[in-house]
Structures are given as C-alpha cells and as structure tokens.
Amino acid sequence: MNQQDGYADDIVKGFVIWSMVWGLVAVLLGVFISFQIAFPQLNFPPYLTYGRLRPIHTNAGIFGWGIGSFMAFFIYITQRLTRRSLWSPGLAKAQLWLFNVVIALAAVTLAMGMNRSKEYAELEWPVATLVVVLWVIFSVNIVMTIVKRREEQMYISLWYILATLVGVAVLYLVNNAAIPVSLTKSYSAYAGANDANVQWWYGHNAVAMVLTTPPLAIFYYFLPKATGVPIYSHRMSVVAFWSLIFMYLWTGAHHLLWAPVPDWVQTLAMGFSVMLIAPSWAAVFNGYFSMNGQWHQMRENYLVKFLIFGITFYGMQTLQGPSQSIRTFSAFIHFTDWVPGHVHMGTLGWVSLVLFAAIYYTVPRIYHTEVYSIPMANMHFWLVLTGQLIFSITMWIAGVQQAAMLNATNPDGSLHYSFIETLAELYPYWYMRAAGGVIYLAGLLLFLYNIYKTITGGKPQAAVQPA
Amino acid sequence: MDSASIYYLGVTLFLFIVFAAIVARTYRKAHQAKGEEPKFRMMDDDEPKKKDRPE
Ligand code: HEM
Numbered sequence: 001m002n003q004q005d006g007y008a009d010d011i012v013k014g015f016v017i018w019s020m021v022w023g024l025v026a027v028l029l030g031v032f033i034s035f036q037i038a039f040p041q042l043n044f045p046p047y048l049t050y051g052r053l054r055p056i057h058t059n060a061g062i063f064g065w066g067i068g069s070f071m072a073f074f075i076y077i078t079q080r081l082t083r084r085s086l087w088s089p090g091l092a093k094a095q096l097w098l099f100n101v102v103i104a105l106a107a108v109t110l111a112m113g114m115n116r117s118k119e120y121a122e123l124e125w126p127v128a129t130l131v132v133v134l135w136v137i138f139s140v141n142i143v144m145t146i147v148k149r150r151e152e153q154m155y156i157s158l159w160y161i162l163a164t165l166v167g168v169a170v171l172y173l174v175n176n177a178a179i180p181v182s183l184t185k186s187y188s189a190y191a192g193a194n195d196a197n198v199q200w201w202y203g204h205n206a207v208a209m210v211l212t213t214p215p216l217a218i219f220y221y222f223l224p225k226a227t228g229v230p231i232y233s234h235r236m237s238v239v240a241f242w243s244l245i246f247m248y249l250w251t252g253a254h255h256l257l258w259a260p261v262p263d264w265v266q267t268l269a270m271g272f273s274v275m276l277i278a279p280s281w282a283a284v285f286n287g288y289f290s291m292n293g294q295w296h297q298m299r300e301n302y303l304v305k306f307l308i309f310g311i312t313f314y315g316m317q318t319l320q321g322p323s324q325s326i327r328t329f330s331a332f333i334h335f336t337d338w339v340p341g342h343v344h345m346g347t348l349g350w351v352s353l354v355l356f357a358a359i360y361y362t363v364p365r366i367y368h369t370e371v372y373s374i375p376m377a378n379m380h381f382w383l384v385l386t387g388q389l390i391f392s393i394t395m396w397i398a399g400v401q402q403a404a405m406l407n408a409t410n411p412d413g414s415l416h417y418s419f420i421e422t423l424a425e426l427y428p429y430w431y432m433r434a435a436g437g438v439i440y441l442a443g444l445l446l447f448l449y450n451i452y453k454t455i456t457g458g459k460p461q462a463a464v465q466p467a
Numbered sequence: 468m469d470s471a472s473i474y475y476l477g478v479t480l481f482l483f484i485v486f487a488a489i490v491a492r493t494y495r496k497a498h499q500a501k502g503e504e505p506k507f508r509m510m511d512d513d514e515p516k517k518k519d520r521p522e
Contacts, residue, residue, distance in 0.1 A: 080512040155505040221509070230506040235493050238502070242489045246482055264472060 007079040008086040009366040014096045015072030016359055020448060022064025022103055023352075027444050029057040031437040038430040047111050055110045055122045061347060062120065062210060064103045069355050070214040071099065071138060074161050076362055077221045078142050081158050082149030087141050095137045102130050114184050118199050120206050121175050125186045128176045135172065139165040156237040160217035163245055167209035175202035193260050201252035208248040211346055212314075215354045216283055219311060222358050223290060226303035232289035240282035247272045247279065254325035257334070266327070273325030280318035287311040302377045306357035309385065313349030317342070332407070337426060338399025341392040348388040348440060356380070356447060363454050372453035380447045387440025391433050398429035 036042045036050045043049045079086055086092055105127050115122045123131065142165060146158060175198055177189035190198050220237060224230050231237065253261055253269035287308065291297070297304040320342055323329050333339065364371050371377065405425065408416035493502055 081509055083512060151505070151508065153501070153505045153508075155509045157509075224506070224510060228510075230510055233503070234506040235499075235502040238493050239490050242486055246486045250479075268475075 006085060007076075008089040008092065009076070011086070011089055011092040011096060012072050012076045012362065012366055014093075015068055015075065015099075016363065018096065018100055019065050019068030019072060019355075020359070020451065022060050022068055024444065024448060025107075026057055026061035026065050027437075027441050029053055029060060031434065031441050033057055034430070034434040034437045038427065038434050046113065052111055052113060055115060056107050058120065059106045059110065059122065060103065062206070063106070065355075066210060066214070066347075066351060068099060068103075069359070070164070070210075070218070071095070073218050073221075073355075073358050073362070074138075074142055074164075074214070076366075077157050077217065078145050078161060081151065081155045081221070082145055083151055084145050084148050087144035087148065091137055091141050095134060095141070098130065098134045098137070102127060102134055105130070109184075116178070116186065116188070118175065118188070118202075120203055121172075121199070124184055125176070125178055125180050126183060128172075128178075131172065132176075135165075135169055139169065155220075156231075156234060156241060157217040157221045159238070159241050160213045160220070163241070164209050164213045164217070167205065167213065171202045171205050171209060175199060196256055196259065197253060197261050197265065200255040201249075203255060204252040205249060207346075208244075208251075211351055212244075212248075215310070215314075215351050218358050219283075219287065219307060219354050222303070222354070222361055223287060223307050223311075226301060226307060226357065226361060227290065227294050227297055229290065229294055232286050232292070236282055237286055240279040240286070243282075244276070244279035247276050251276065251325065254330070257325075257327050257330040270325050270327065274322045277318060277322050281315060284311055284315040284318075302374055302381060303357045303361055305378075305381055306353045306360070309381075310350050310353035310357070313345050313353065317346045317350055320345070332403045333399050336399040336402040336406070337395045337429065338403070341395030341399060344388060344395070345392045348384065348391065352384070356384070359447075359451060363451055367455050367457070369454055369457045372450050376446055376450045380443045380450065383443025383446065384440050387436045387438070387443060390436030390439065394429045394432040394436065398426050401429075402426060 032042075033050050033053050036053070046052065075086060075092060106123055109124060109127055110122060114124045116124060121128075142161060146154070146162070178186035179189060180186040188195050220231060250272040251269050253265045254273045257266050257270070259266075288311075291304075291308065294304075298308060324333060324339075324342065360371060360377060363369075402422045402425070405417045405422040406415075406419070410416050492498065
C-alpha cells in the first residue's frame, strides 16, 4: 500500500502493467491473424491457425487488456470517489494473480482447441469457474469500499462501476450454465434457438457491461481531471445511466435478426437498440458540453485529445450500431466484413483511446514521476488513430461491396456470385487492413516505451510543459 | 397475445415506471444543487481528507 491512510495504489500498478502486457499480446495476434486472412499460407496447423488464434486475440483484447485495465481503474477511481482506501488490498493482490492465471489458462486452452463455440464465452468450465471466483473477489472488494465510503452521494462513475460488477456477474453465470462431461468438455444448458438467444443476450450485453459501462466510468472520471473543469451536468449523466441500463438488456436479439427466434423478440431488440441512441448520445453531449470554453485544450493537452476522440468514436458507434439493428440494414451487412469495421471502431477507437488517456494520467501520479515524452504521446495518438481509421473504413467498404455481391441475382432469381467469389474480391481490403494493423501496432509500441520510461523515471519532463 | 408476452410487457412497463420516477426525482427543483454536487466534489480527491470522515 502507498501509505497507511492513503490509497492502495501499488495494486493499481500491477493491473496497469499486466493489462498492457495482454494488450500487446492481443494486438500482435490481431496483426498476425489479419495477415493470415490476407495470406492464407501463413496458417500453420494445428496451433497457429486463424481458427485457434482468433479467440485468443479476442480474449486477450477484451478480458486481458480491457478487463485488466478496468480492474486497475475501478480500484483507482473507487478509492478516490469514496475517499476510502481499498477495503482489502490483500484480496486485490490475490485477484491480480488469479487474473493472470485465468488469462494465461484461457490462451493455453484455446490454443489446444478447447472451446465452447460461444463467442466471448469460449472458455471451458474449469477456467470459467475461475473467472467467477475472480469476479466475486473483485466485486466484494469494490462494493465494500463503496459501502464504507466517506462521500454521501455517488459520482456517476461509481454507478457505472456498480452496473459493471452486477451486470457481468448475471450475464456470465446465465450464459455459462453448462453440463460438464469431462474436464475439458461441457454442453450448454440450453438448446437450439434458446441457446442462441441466451448467447446473444450475453454477447451484446458484454458490449454493454464490458465495452461501454467501464469506459464510461473511466471517461467521466478522467475527462474533468484532464481538463480541470467539472463535467457539464451530473444529473444528465445519472438519467442517461439509468436509461442505458433500462434499455441495453433487451437488445441482444439484434444479432439474430431473420433467425428462428420469435419475431417479437427481434422487434423488441430492434426498438430498444434504436432507443439506445438517446442515453448514448447524452454521454457524448455531456462530454462535448464539458468542453465549453475548453476546446483549445484539444490542441494543448494530449489527454483531452485521446478522451474527446474516444467519446466521438463512442458516438459514431452508437449511431452505427442502431442502424445495424434494423432488419433491412442487418440483412445487407450481416455476414460481411462491415461488422469487424464496427467492432474495431469501438475497441480500438472508443475503449482503447480512453484507456490510453487513463494510463497516461495515472502512471506518473502513482509512480511519482513525469510523463517521459509528450511529443511521443502525440505521435502515439496519430498512429493509433490512423491505423484504426484505415482498419474500419476499409472494412466498411469491403462489407458494402461484399453485401452487394451477395445480394446480386440473375434474371431467374438465382445468386449471381458464390460466397467464395465474394471473398476473392476482398483481398485488396485485407491487405490494407493488415497495413492499418501494423500502423496501430507501431503506435502501441511507442506508448509502451513511453510508459516504460515514465515508470523507470527516465528523463523527467520540464515542469512547465502542459498536462 | 399469450401470457408470456403479457408478462414481458408488464415487466417492461414496470421498469419504465421505475425509470420515469428516477428521472422525476433527479430533475426536481429542490434536488438541483445537490444533484450537481458530486461533480464538484470529485475534482479534489487526491487524498482522503480528515474533515470528510464522519467520526
Ligand atoms: C447503441 C449501441 C450499439 C448498438 C445498438 C450496436 C449494435 C450492433 C449490432 C446490431 C451488431 C451485429 C452486427 C451483425 O453481426 O449483423 C453489433 C456487433 C458488435 N458491436 Fe455493436 N452496437 C452498439 C455499440 C457498440 C459499442 C459501443 C461497442 C464497443 C466496442 C460495440 C461492439 C460490438 C462488437 C464487439 C460486435 C461484434 C459482435 C460479434 O462478434 O458478432 N458495439 N453491434
């Protein structure tokens, strides 16, 4: 612990460092599998195939980089907003160990081909059980810190943190219900269309409770810290929070439009997905209005640049997502490369930009150093922005082209192109995507170097430099 | 409409009413200053403060 009566920040260091390690693994794998798509000869069975590596990429990205850093910042933020040191730093230490064991086990078991075939819920039951233990330890620690808080009212970030803890617990338990038949194999407790429905209720709410509520908690905390000006409206943030929670849980079936789940379930999902624009954009507007009179900081303060671009991508994401949830639009882009374009604007744009800002803000404070190089941080920003935009834009174009080809028919009504013909047309886009990935990776490496030098205390910044 | 749909609709309506109550409570006039207080208090949280303690 930092000091007896202070905040337990040593544990934050551990989570930040390990999340960056898993983030690097995720991006390295992402770049490698993008090359495997562009150059299929790079597949080396059985372990180094796209099929084995893709789930390791998503698990390392969402759970290693995402959840790892959310754990860091939930611990950092909760202590400050409650003005309490962490309820149990010892428990948090155990949590860090378990977290790394789980992610490593996930990587090994997935590489060996043990996979429940449910997206984002691939882990077989022994590893999934450890995830549950991990989440309970984490939740108890955060909830107890909040219960013992010295602040009467809870700042909005704490609401988002609580929603994440409860939401993930419910989703994970329900969707992972399974009947084990051996140590390495289990069968889902649900069957057929019900299984798909539960899976996508989980899948989309993983987007809600892992890729939306935690980064929002972090955004609402670090934007005012970075600008030095409070957020525009706390009450608006509270109302947006409750409407987001009210709406998100019904939207999962927008992944199953035209599938054999009841029509009314699909319509409900479609309706709620469109309604989600309101709470999502309330957060975006809150971010933008918080910048009233502060827009010059976009030029002067690199943290603000990361955060405002991050929330802008969130805004784009929450306009694109509802469009994709409409039956006709879904029929067009589903099963095409449009979807990875959407996904990576969210993960590389929204989530990662906010996390980069949070790491740049906290690391110098918890290590009592200065950021090693602000110009390097700016370079990092432009590289990851360029890489992500190349990725998303090429995939949207590829998706539309593929969709048009899949929909083309001959005069007798038969399909004009076979599926494989549509794929063959996509090679140029896949080359560009791989190039975008390399640019993103370069930015990430610069970031890691900058943080490494910040931690090891190399060449401190001049005190006069802006934040 | 079968009973499952009516149940579904009922739960949705109930939740909506809860949500409407939250909005009404958050935006009532008397709550204005208090509702905005946390955004100012969070600006200064670098150390736990002695004066903040209840005891
Ligand atoms: C209003 C908010 C949003 C809505 C309504 C929405 C809607 C959708 C829809 C309909 C799909 C499925 C596309 C298809 O396969 O046809 C999808 C996929 C996805 N979205 Fe969004 N989206 C939203 C926001 C976000 C955000 C903020 C993220 C953050 C990263 C995100 C991440 C994803 C991911 C990871 C998938 C891929 C799921 C898969 O593996 O198939 N979405 N979204």
